[in-house]
Amino acid sequence: MKLCITGGGTGGHLMIAQALVEAAVKDGHEVVFIGSKRGQDRKYFEHHSSFSHVYFLDTSGVVNKKGLEKIKALFKIFLAFFKSRKLLKQHNIVATYSVGGFSAAPASFASLSKFIPLFIHEQNAVEGRLNSLLKPFAKRFISAYDNNSPISGYPIKDEFFKHARVRESLRSIIFLGGSNGAKAINDLALSVAKHLKKLNIKIIHQAGEADYERVKNKYESLHVEVELYAFTKEMDKLISSADLAVSRAGASTLWELTANGCPALFVPYPYAAGDHQYHNAQFIVENNLGWCERESEDLRVKLLSILDEELESKSKALLEYSSKDVASKMIKDVVKVLNA
Numbered sequence: 001m002k003l004c005i006t007g008g009g010t011g012g013h014l015m016i017a018q019a020l021v022e023a024a025v026k027d028g029h030e031v032v033f034i035g036s037k038r039g040q041d042r043k044y045f046e047h048h049s050s051f052s053h054v055y056f057l058d059t060s061g062v063v064n065k066k067g068l069e070k071i072k073a074l075f076k077i078f079l080a081f082f083k084s085r086k087l088l089k090q091h092n093i094v095a096t097y098s099v100g101g102f103s104a105a106p107a108s109f110a111s112l113s114k115f116i117p118l119f120i121h122e123q124n125a126v127e128g129r130l131n132s133l134l135k136p137f138a139k140r141f142i143s144a145y146d147n148n149s150p151i152s153g154y155p156i157k158d159e160f161f162k163h164a165r166v167r168e169s170l171r172s173i174i175f176l177g178g179s180n181g182a183k184a185i186n187d188l189a190l191s192v193a194k195h196l197k198k199l200n201i202k203i204i205h206q207a208g209e210a211d212y213e214r215v216k217n218k219y220e221s222l223h224v225e226v227e228l229y230a231f232t233k234e235m236d237k238l239i240s241s242a243d244l245a246v247s248r249a250g251a252s253t254l255w256e257l258t259a260n261g262c263p264a265l266f267v268p269y270p271y272a273a274g275d276h277q278y279h280n281a282q283f284i285v286e287n288n289l290g291w292c293e294r295e296s297e298d299l300r301v302k303l304l305s306i307l308d309e310e311l312e313s314k315s316k317a318l319l320e321y322s323s324k325d326v327a328s329k330m331i332k333d334v335v336k337v338l339n340a
């Protein structure tokens with residue numbers, strides 16, 4: 001099968017594209033990527049990837065623009081739409097998988113215009129604008145938050161499953177600020193550091209590049225030992241070694257914690273589009289799998305109350321909730337739909 005994967009902008013979308021291309025190539029399929037010159041698409045796939053061909057078109061976001069800027073962005077998408085149509089024809093593409101983001105627009109519309117089946121993966125509990133627009137025309141709309149989704153679960157790396165374990169007691173806690181770090185989570189960690197030391201609870205902390213030095217100095221002045229990172233490539237190992245997490249509610253991190261069985265207090269990024277991080281976290285809370293508190297609330301009080309909570313039942317429930325091999329199931333599903 002010759003497949004096109006389209007979309008990107010941020011790591012959240014591109015990680016799904018990566019999981020899908022790896023699963024497709026493993027099954028012997030050929031995959032082409034159509035993304036944008038803007039955002040992180042190039043950083044992810046320009047030099048090393050499993051795609052047979054990668055294309056970065058001249059597109060930019062539309063949603064947050066006004067007036068002339070919006071018209072310019074729409075016109076670029078219009079031109080990229082024709083370019084995408086040519087690419088789909090040139091590579092004999094039989095199906096397109098969109099992972100969302102503005103860069104998915106040209107190839108998604110081009111696929112529909114050529115009656116090439118369109119599949120969509122939505123990462124968040126609140127649908128992105130483009131995904132909502134395209135949903136009625138898609139063959140499949142995959143979402144980990146929708147119990148009626150044809151495939152359940154979220155595509156994440158196997159490593160998080162390999163080291164999964166049931167948490168029975170609280171001996172270590174990990175603070176996670178997402179790819180850029182989060183000042184609110186850093187401040188919370190510092191405000192409870194001495195208390196955690198007294199309770200003999202080890203602290204692991206990913207503070208982000210921008211706030212790293214400040215956080216490091218503060219821990220030193222508090223005389224609290226900490227395993228501190230600005231950014232880590234060993235997230236699976238760090239999460240596995242923790243019994244509780246305090247984390248932003250970006251989709252990948254949330255599902256990585258779930259797959260690993262690590263209960264978490266989520267502190268959503270308040271400015272995410274459509275407040276989607278809050279709704280991602282609410283999904284966890286409603287299913288009794290973890291906790292969520294807004295940045296504006298008293299995070300310290302909330303966290304201290306969670307330290308006394310029983311972790312085992314939540315950890316077990318998380319493990320039961322997560323599904324393995326989701327990317328592979330998504331690729332096999334495309335083949336099934338095409339052969340139906």
Ligand SMILES: CC(=O)N[C@H]1[C@@H](OP(=O)(O)OP(=O)(O)OC[C@H]2O[C@@H](n3ccc(=O)[nH]c3=O)[C@H](O)[C@@H]2O)O[C@H](CO)[C@@H](O)[C@@H]1O
Nearest residue numbers: 010011012013123178179206231232235250251252253272
């Ligand atoms: C600010 C914002 O709008 N972020 C959005 C962005 O998330 P963003 O990509 O920032 O965050 P996610 O939590 O989805 O993913 C972060 C990824 O980076 C990894 N990581 C992070 C830190 C580190 O030191 N090392 C490391 O490897 C994590 O393990 C995870 O795999 O896209 C997601 C999917 O659409 C959304 O849910 C998020 O709301």
